[in-house]
Amino acid sequence: MHTQNLNKIFTQILDLGEIMLRSGGEVYRVEDTIARLVKAYGASESHVFCIPSNIIVTITIDGVEITHSRRVVNVQTNLELLDRMNDLARKICRETPDAEEFARLIKEKSNVRRYNHIEKILIYAVISSSFAVFFGGSWLDAAASAVAGVVLYFAGMLARAIGGNIVFQDIFCAAISAFFAVIFTRLGFGHDADKIIIGNVMLLIPGVELVNGMRDFITGDIQAGTMHVAEALFLAIAIAVGAAGVLTLMGGAHV
Amino acid sequence: MIMDEWIIPILMAAIGSISFGMFFGVISKKLVFSALGGALTWGVYLVAMHFNVSEPICYALAAASGTFFAEILARIVKTPVTVFIITSIIPLVPGGALYYTMLGLLQGNQEVFLTKGSYTLSAAGAMALGMFAATMLFKIILGFLTFSKSKACD
Numbered sequence A: 001m002h003t004q005n006l007n008k009i010f011t012q013i014l015d016l017g018e019i020m021l022r023s024g025g026e027v028y029r030v031e032d033t034i035a036r037l038v039k040a041y042g043a044s045e046s047h048v049f050c051i052p053s054n055i056i057v058t059i060t061i062d063g064v065e066i067t068h069s070r071r072v073v074n075v076q077t078n079l080e081l082l083d084r085m086n087d088l089a090r091k092i093c094r095e096t097p098d099a100e101e102f103a104r105l106i107k108e109k110s111n112v113r114r115y116n117h118i119e120k121i122l123i124y125a126v127i128s129s130s131f132a133v134f135f136g137g138s139w140l141d142a143a144a145s146a147v148a149g150v151v152l153y154f155a156g157m158l159a160r161a162i163g164g165n166i167v168f169q170d171i172f173c174a175a176i177s178a179f180f181a182v183i184f185t186r187l188g189f190g191h192d193a194d195k196i197i198i199g200n201v202m203l204l205i206p207g208v209e210l211v212n213g214m215r216d217f218i219t220g221d222i223q224a225g226t227m228h229v230a231e232a233l234f235l236a237i238a239i240a241v242g243a244a245g246v247l248t249l250m251g252g253a254h255v
Numbered sequence B: 001m002i003m004d005e006w007i008i009p010i011l012m013a014a015i016g017s018i019s020f021g022m023f024f025g026v027i028s029k030k031l032v033f034s035a036l037g038g039a040l041t042w043g044v045y046l047v048a049m050h051f052n053v054s055e056p057i058c059y060a061l062a063a064a065s066g067t068f069f070a071e072i073l074a075r076i077v078k079t080p081v082t083v084f085i086i087t088s089i090i091p092l093v094p095g096g097a098l099y100y101t102m103l104g105l106l107q108g109n110q111e112v113f114l115t116k117g118s119y120t121l122s123a124a125g126a127m128a129l130g131m132f133a134a135t136m137l138f139k140i141i142l143g144f145l146t147f148s149k150s151k152a153c154d
Helices: A003-022 A028-041 A079-095 A099-109 A117-134 A139-164 A165-188 A193-204 A208-221 A222-249 B002-023 B031-050 B056-078 B082-091 B096-104 B108-154
Strands: A046-051 A056-060 A065-070
Touching: A003 A028, A003 A056, A003 A065, A003 A079, A003 A099, A028 A046, A028 A056, A028 A079, A028 A117, A028 A208, A046 A222, A079 A099, A079 B082, A099 A222, A117 A193, A117 B002, A139 A165, A139 B108, A165 A193, A165 A222, A165 B082, A193 A222, A193 B096, A208 A222, A208 B082, A222 B096, B002 B031, B002 B082, B002 B096, B031 B056, B031 B082, B056 B082, B056 B108
Parallel strands: none
Antiparallel strands: A046 A056, A056 A065
């Protein structure tokens, strides 16, 4: 294979790996996928190293070593995209298309339908209310939690627009949610502010980081696991600081 | 009685799981499996509780069943395991206990902080243990099957 063509393919393989990692793929999956792909394109040897924020790949082809790396930031969990990319990687491994076709396929497959604002607001409301009931709240709490969930959605948009990092976003969102939960219960809309807040907190809880972190430990990726679990812990503390801070300022959930 | 103790919690777990699937961008029919996973996990938890199994073991059993379900399903519908594990496990995340722990900490209530904190930790640890056991068991079974199959082919 021509070196120039190979370089293009190699770049695209890393593109694919980056999309998988960014949309919530586990480290071992990304490493495995990249290793299989470069092998399918004729690399005699490959060394893939991946952590949640970086990918480094060195391949040997015709006696020449090439290294590419990617810094992965801006993780945005999208399991649909991960599923599609996983499928695409299998297909590419089988068919080894040329560089143009490869690029076209990535572009085509990464164009998944995303939920629009109205659908997302509904999802926020349903998650909040179902978990408010799940953790022992009344139906009135569920309704209040749904409304607070909608507010939380806009709070999240505002926090991102201000440009704060994820920790700031979580503190801000948790604080807003606690504020509205207390106001609602004082106005008689809801029985137990705690349950309303817990319903909302489920939206902020770093579930993907926690579960992926545990799975990283299981597959032996201790570095990746530590990073994921530490991130989950920080976010959990951020959520608690936001919610409990507002509750303390407002004189507690029960008055 | 049955409504309050069984049907509503399981239904809420299923709705929570399916909406979490959507929250994480899943748009296909695989959402149905998310709902099934959430209902299964919480169902196992409730059954275990019903038979007076200790709380951490309940969490471990539920997490193991959810993981096993996800591993099998992932092979059948050719989808990354994560997609199903995350949505199946979500009802087990001790969000309530975590919230009360932090509240106890910030309000200086040692008793609440310690009891809820140890509960959260044991639940999370048990979940990890359950996931670990199920994944390992599944790998061993899978390895055994492929091993015996390859022997048979030779």
